[in-house]
Amino acid sequence: MDALLSVRDLAVHYRTAAGPVRAVDGASFDVPARSIVGLVGESGCGKSTLGRALMGVMPRSASIAAGSAVFEGRDLVTLSAAERRKLLWRRMAFVPQTAMNALDPVQRLGAQMMEVLVERGGLSRPEAGTRAAELFALVGLDSGRLRDWPHQFSGGMRQRASIALALALNPALLIADEPVTALDVIVQRQILDVMRELQARLGLAMILVTHDVAVVAYACDRVVVMYAGRVVESGPVRAVLEAPLHPYTMGLMNAFPDLERAGGELVPIEGAPPSLLNPPSGCRFAARCPFAVARCAEDPALVEQAPDHHVACWRAAEAPALRPLASEAATWAS
Numbered sequence: 001m002d003a004l005l006s007v008r009d010l011a012v013h014y015r016t017a018a019g020p021v022r023a024v025d026g027a028s029f030d031v032p033a034r035s036i037v038g039l040v041g042e043s044g045c046g047k048s049t050l051g052r053a054l055m056g057v058m059p060r061s062a063s064i065a066a067g068s069a070v071f072e073g074r075d076l077v078t079l080s081a082a083e084r085r086k087l088l089w090r091r092m093a094f095v096p097q098t099a100m101n102a103l104d105p106v107q108r109l110g111a112q113m114m115e116v117l118v119e120r121g122g123l124s125r126p127e128a129g130t131r132a133a134e135l136f137a138l139v140g141l142d143s144g145r146l147r148d149w150p151h152q153f154s155g156g157m158r159q160r161a162s163i164a165l166a167l168a169l170n171p172a173l174l175i176a177d178e179p180v181t182a183l184d185v186i187v188q189r190q191i192l193d194v195m196r197e198l199q200a201r202l203g204l205a206m207i208l209v210t211h212d213v214a215v216v217a218y219a220c221d222r223v224v225v226m227y228a229g230r231v232v233e234s235g236p237v238r239a240v241l242e243a244p245l246h247p248y249t250m251g252l253m254n255a256f257p258d259l260e261r262a263g264g265e266l267v268p269i270e271g272a273p274p275s276l277l278n279p280p281s282g283c284r285f286a287a288r289c290p291f292a293v294a295r296c297a298e299d300p301a302l303v304e305q306a307p308d309h310h311v312a313c314w315r316a317a318e319a320p321a322l323r324p325l326a327s328e329a330a331t332w333a334s
């Protein structure tokens with residue numbers, strides 16, 4: 001596969017007084033060029049940590065403990081800080097969890113855009129002015145609004161502006177952390193449409209971090225499902241969401257409303273992900289899994305169960321029989 005980014009056995013730990021929190025504990029997946037990959041899982045599964053580790057924007061207590069992340073042929077894990085900084089914005093860019101974190105509230109949007117284009121991109125001021133207007137148009141904003149302050153924008157417009165800012169220097173990969181979470185469903189769809197359009201028009205690849213499987217279904221080409229710091233299933237969106245092989249993915253599918261149509265009973269997965277301070281041995285989902293068997297006390301490896309469709313579950317071969325059961329609320333009631 002023509003992967004722009006190849007992540008292998010990546011582990012990211014936080015140092016805490018109670019010991020290391022293994023927030024990402026052996027994650028492997030690929031991001032092919034020109035594709036949108038959804039990184040999905042419940043809160044606390046390590047998605048944001050993984051996205052931030054790839055960008056190299058981590059708190060001081062976090063460190064990459066193992067693994068590799070090869071982007072355009074170079075391992076991000078072993079790059080020096082200076083080499084990393086060169087990639088940031090130019091080859092890979094980040095849209096943080098809330099747009100207000102990307103935007104400076106006391107600077108007009110145009111000035112923020114100019115700063116990136118002139119100072120980081122080395123454009124002349126006239127070139128940067130033209131490019132800023134282009135970028136605003138690209139995300140569906142009127143260039144006249146470059147004179148506005150962030151507070152004059154709605155949530156959706158702010159998200160568009162932070163995407164425009166991330167795109168300023170033509171990155172090949174955009175990592176967006178929960179880009180539509182705080183927005184209502186109609187605006188969510190508009191932003192996801194913008195992201196899809198940009199992907200197609202600019203040939204970008206994106207990693208879209210989200211807790212919402214409906215967002216993945218709507219906007220992504222591929223999906224990586226994370227649970228308790230591990231990848232439990234990955235593959236093309238249609239294959240994974242239409243025929244999930246992991247019970248956690250099956251459970252997530254029941255737990256979210258569809259972005260395009262309401263209806264269908266929502267069934268939550270009982271319980272919560274385990275603490276990553278002392279993660280359980282064996283399959284980490286076993287304690288919440290309605291299909292757990294004795295074998296689940298051993299750790300299942302992530303294997304290619306079907307072409308390009310990876311899963312870490314001892315019972316993956318039985319998935320066709322388990323899926324109908326997983327769609328029943330009674331199965332998940334403890």
Ligand SMILES: Nc1ncnc2c1ncn2[C@@H]1O[C@H](COP(=O)(O)OP(=O)(O)OP(=O)(O)O)[C@@H](O)[C@H]1O
Binds near residue numbers: 016061
């Ligand atoms: N700065 C930190 N110090 C210690 N532990 C942390 C820190 N940040 C996150 N964690 C822990 O790391 C694990 C993964 O968190 P992370 O935020 O990456 O998950 P997530 O799936 O992105 O969830 P969310 O959507 O809530 O951000 C959690 O157990 C969390 O408590």
